[in-house]
Amino acid sequence: MNLDISKYTDEQGRDFFYIFRKKPGVRTLVIHFTAFFGDWGDRKEYKENYQGYFHRLKMLGDQREFNSLFLCDQFGFTKNGTYYTGEHGDFFVERAMLKMIQSILNENGISNQDLITIGSSMGATAALKFGLIFNAKGIVCISPHIDLDICAEKQGRYKHVAFICPDGDPMSENNFKYTRQVARLLNEWNRAKNLPILFIHSCEDDYGVHAEQVIPIVDRWKSLGGNVYADFRPTGGHGSDYCTKPVILDVIQKMIKKREIRPKEYLSYKYLPEVEKNYRNKMLFLLRSVLSKLRLLSLVRKIRSRFRDWN
Template sequence: MLSLADEIALNEKSLSGISYVFLPAKSATRKLVVCFGAMGKGGYSRISWYLQGKGDSRDSYLFLRDPTESYYCGTVGEETFATYSAIIEEAVHQSGVERRNVITVGNSMGGTAAIMFATLLRLGCAMATNPQIDFASAAMSKWGWLPRMRSAAPPFIEIDKLLKSSKHLPVIHAYVTSEAPDITAVKVLTDCMEEIGGTLMVHRQEDQEHKTSCPTVEDIEKVAFGLGMHR
């Protein structure tokens, strides 16, 4: 049996220096799940679940990471948003799914990216845990989010401003634990979505720390079923 590292090496590809792992469905695809990694070790979030068989063979999965910790946008002069977008677009094409049947998933920086890409690429749903939404709440954190957000290249802007300026609003499921910056950020997101008439479901978690495993495989499946992606 291959190790996780060997499995990743076997499936990993790259485009313009950006690495990714795409696991296509083994039959007609019901949905595409795009998983964005968080800050830290720069790894692929949730990939162990799916390489170990916890996914569904009728679904496709795309795993992305951003070792530069620049919110999947890069910095001025070294922009990466277009490359990540191209990778996602190709996964959508290869999966043969409608955009409404694409779910983006991520925690922290990955959660921010999940909302951003679902909005800008007109995808169906974003599932984001403790995402960074605005500069003010990010400034409350000890993790150094604010300077990374400020240095990220366009099209990165604060998520509430992005949503207010967008013609497309994905369904958003936000998972939040009990650290003050995360609670404040989700409150900003809630106020924003109420103002613009978007669809937002907030799931409060008992975890006391920023890092959490939500949303789980079961959470993703439940949301997809509720949105009619399994018909």
């Protein structure tokens, strides 16, 4: 399949791959940052074939309401991502992303206030970081990794985060420049400017993320006067299935049209994952079958009763 992959090469000859889908007469740009590939994407044959894998391409790429830019980070430990930062203290991935994004904005006459960033896990780190750097209209975060030292310790990403740091120690406060980038951007935020609208989806059982990182950034965002729409679920773990395509597209549409996002609506049937819809449909079918049989049984009993009365 032709994925219309483009390539940017930096000054040191490193290649970065991206996909840009332009829609006629549309000003909004949605930038999606790919997360870690997962076990299947870690395998060498997939990396060589795909040169980076673009998550949610089918979900977002063909939407007519916005332009879309898909970015990925294939550097770092096992070539599986550096949280869109770089390696060994060199922010070369960040620099490349800044140049690619700015180039797309300039070439297509798109303003920062027509920009929405989105990602999950490592991709959400980038959505937050670059959404703040470019002062985007909105940021969509799904199960976000935010404080990378915590992710190193509690999310099994020690080697990935260590690869970013110049001395290989992801737990050192001396490396907060690399591991606490989002916190630094918020600490330096000019309060005369409005923060991007933040939609954040997280599950309470996502150990190392929800209580440790998501709740604090929601509080911090609000303390700086920002608007936050939180969609929290009791279960679902990391990479929750509950942030479905209908949820994501509704959030983006609400941001584009400057309408209020209502996370409680996403609890309704319309926004459920297909697996849960199928389960509910099956249970409903069984319930209806039981009720139907009960009504039939009740009817039979009434007929018998009347028959006895006649006799």
